[in-house]
Amino acid sequence: MPISSTSSSSLMLDLVRLCEPIKESLAATPYSPPKTYSHVSVKSHLQSLLPEPLIPEANISGKVNDFVLLCAALASASKATTQHLSWIPDSLSLLAVKALKEFAGTWCEHYLPTNCSIKVSELELDLDLSGEVEVEKKLLIKLFAEIVPLLKVSIKESSADVNDEDHETCAASAGVPVAYAILAASQFRWLVTQVDVPFIGKLCPLVIPCALTCLDHWSPQVKDQGMTSLIHLAKNVKEADVGGFGDVILDACCQNIACDDDIWPYAVEMSVLVVTLTQKCNPRSQWYDKLVGEMLSHLERQPGNKKRRIAWLMHCEHLFSGLGLTVLVHFRRLFALFFKWMHADDDETVFLVLESAIAVLRLTWMRTSPLIERFIDELVVLYKHAALKSGREKIRSLVFKALNLLQMSQRQQFDATWIKYREDPNLASLLLLLSETHGNGN
Numbered sequence: 001m002p003i004s005s006t007s008s009s010s011l012m013l014d015l016v017r018l019c020e021p022i023k024e025s026l027a028a029t030p031y032s033p034p035k036t037y038s039h040v041s042v043k044s045h046l047q048s049l050l051p052e053p054l055i056p057e058a059n060i061s062g063k064v065n066d067f068v069l070l071c072a073a074l075a076s077a078s079k080a081t082t083q084h085l086s087w088i089p090d091s092l093s094l095l096a097v098k099a100l101k102e103f104a105g106t107w108c109e110h111y112l113p114t115n116c117s118i119k120v121s122e123l124e125l126d127l128d129l130s131g132e133v134e135v136e137k138k139l140l141i142k143l144f145a146e147i148v149p150l151l152k153v154s155i156k157e158s159s160a161d162v163n164d165e166d167h168e169t170c171a172a173s174a175g176v177p178v179a180y181a182i183l184a185a186s187q188f189r190w191l192v193t194q195v196d197v198p199f200i201g202k203l204c205p206l207v208i209p210c211a212l213t214c215l216d217h218w219s220p221q222v223k224d225q226g227m228t229s230l231i232h233l234a235k236n237v238k239e240a241d242v243g244g245f246g247d248v249i250l251d252a253c254c255q256n257i258a259c260d261d262d263i264w265p266y267a268v269e270m271s272v273l274v275v276t277l278t279q280k281c282n283p284r285s286q287w288y289d290k291l292v293g294e295m296l297s298h299l300e301r302q303p304g305n306k307k308r309r310i311a312w313l314m315h316c317e318h319l320f321s322g323l324g325l326t327v328l329v330h331f332r333r334l335f336a337l338f339f340k341w342m343h344a345d346d347d348e349t350v351f352l353v354l355e356s357a358i359a360v361l362r363l364t365w366m367r368t369s370p371l372i373e374r375f376i377d378e379l380v381v382l383y384k385h386a387a388l389k390s391g392r393e394k395i396r397s398l399v400f401k402a403l404n405l406l407q408m409s410q411r412q413q414f415d416a417t418w419i420k421y422r423e424d425p426n427l428a429s430l431l432l433l434l435s436e437t438h439g440n441g442n
Contacts, residue, residue, distance in 0.1 A: 064143070070096070151188045152213050155210070275287050320356070
C-alpha cells in the first residue's frame with residue numbers, strides 16, 4: 001500500500017522523533033576506524049542514514065528504508081566480531097531494536113494491509129500477515145524486496161574475481177572499501193534471522209541470491225554472514241522452498257570448504273544442513289560424496305587442528321544420518337581420523353569422536369571389516385589411558401558402548417580379537433560389564 005501524501009508528514013515526524021536518541025547516542029560513541037581502513041568511516045555512513053526534519057515528502061519511502069538499514073546495522077553489532085561494528089555498544093543496539101519496533105507499530109497500523117504481495121523479479125509473492133505476527137517482522141517482510149537488493153549491490157561492489165589469486169588487491173583496485181560490504185552483509189544477516197516460519201520460505205528467491213553473493217566474496221567477514229544466513233534458512237524452510245537453487249548452493253558450499261579457521265564451523269554447519277535438506281531422499285547424491293570428500297581432505301591435511309575437528313565432529317552425526325549405509329564408502333578415511341582423534345589431549349575431542357564412532361556403528365552395524373580388530377585395540381588403549389583424564393568416567397562409558405555394539409554386531413570377529421585381553425587385570429571392570437551384558441562367552 002503506497003504511503004499517501006497526507007500521511008507522510010506524520011510518519012516523517014515519527015521517524016525523526018524515534019531517531020533522536022539514536023542520533024545522540026551514535027554521536028557520543030567513540031569511534032576510531034581500523035588502521036588499514038583509516039579512510040573509511042562506518043560511523044559517518046550510519047549517521048547519513050538518519051532522517052532530517054525537512055525532507056521532501058516524495059522521499060519518505062527511501063527514508064523508511066534507510067531507517068530500517070540503520071537499525072539493522074546497529075542491531076547486528078550485538079553479535080559482531082568485526083572491528084567495523086564492534087565499537088557499537090549493546091545499549092545502542094537495544095535502542096535501535098526498540099525504535100524499530102515502535103515505528104513498525106505505527107507503520108503497520110496505518111499503511112500495511114493484512115494481505116500483501118512482494119514482487120521479486122517476475123515473481124509475485126503473496127503473504128498473509130494476519131494473526132499473531134510481530135509488527136517489526138511485518139515491516140521487515142514488506143520491505144525485504146526493496147532492501148535486500150540494495151545490500152546485494154553493496155556486497156558485490158567490493159568483491160573480487162574468483163579466478164584472481166590476489167583477491168584483496170583486486171578489490172582495492174576497484175576503489176570500493178570492503179568495510180561497506182562487511183556492513184551490508186551484517187545488515188543482511190540480521191534481517192534474515194529476524195524472519196522465520198512460515199514466511200522465510202517464501203522469501204528464498206530474495207535471500208538465496210544475496211547469501212550466495214556473500215559466499216562469493218573474498219572476505220571471510222562477508223562470507224560468514226552469508227553462511228549464517230543460509231544456516232538460518234536451512235533450519236526454517238522445506239526442500240520445496242529452495243527450488244532450483246539447491247545445486248547452486250551446494251556448489252558454493254563445496255567451494256567454501258577451503259576457508260579460514262575462523263569461519264570453518266559455519267562452513268561445516270551450513271554444508272551439512274543444506275545437503276541433508278536438499279538431498280535427504282538421495283543418499284547416493286554426488287553432492288554428499290563431494291562435500292564429504294572435501295571435508296575429509298581438509299581434515300586429513302590438518303588432523304591436529306583442534307578447532308576444525310571439533311566443529312566437524314559436532315555436525316557429522318547429522319551428516320551420517322543422511323548418508324545412511326552409504327557412509328561405508330568413507331570408512332577407511334573416517335576411521336583413520338577417528339583413531340588419531342581418540343587419543344587427542346582434550347577431552348572434548350575424545351567425547352565427540354567416540355559419540356561419532358558409535359553413531360556410525362549403529363547406522364552400519366560395522367559389517368565384516370578389517371577395521372574391527374584395530375578399532376577394538378584403539379578402544380582398549382583409550383580405556384586404559386582414560387585413568388589419567390578428568391573425563392575418565394564419560395570416556396569409559398562411551399568406550400563400553402562402542403565395544404558393546406561391536407560385540408553385538410560382529411560377535412565372531414570381536415571374540416577372536418578379545419581373547420588377548422581376557423586376562424588383563426587393568427580391564428577387570430570392563431570385562432565384567434561385557435560379560436554381564438552378553439554372557440560368559442567373552
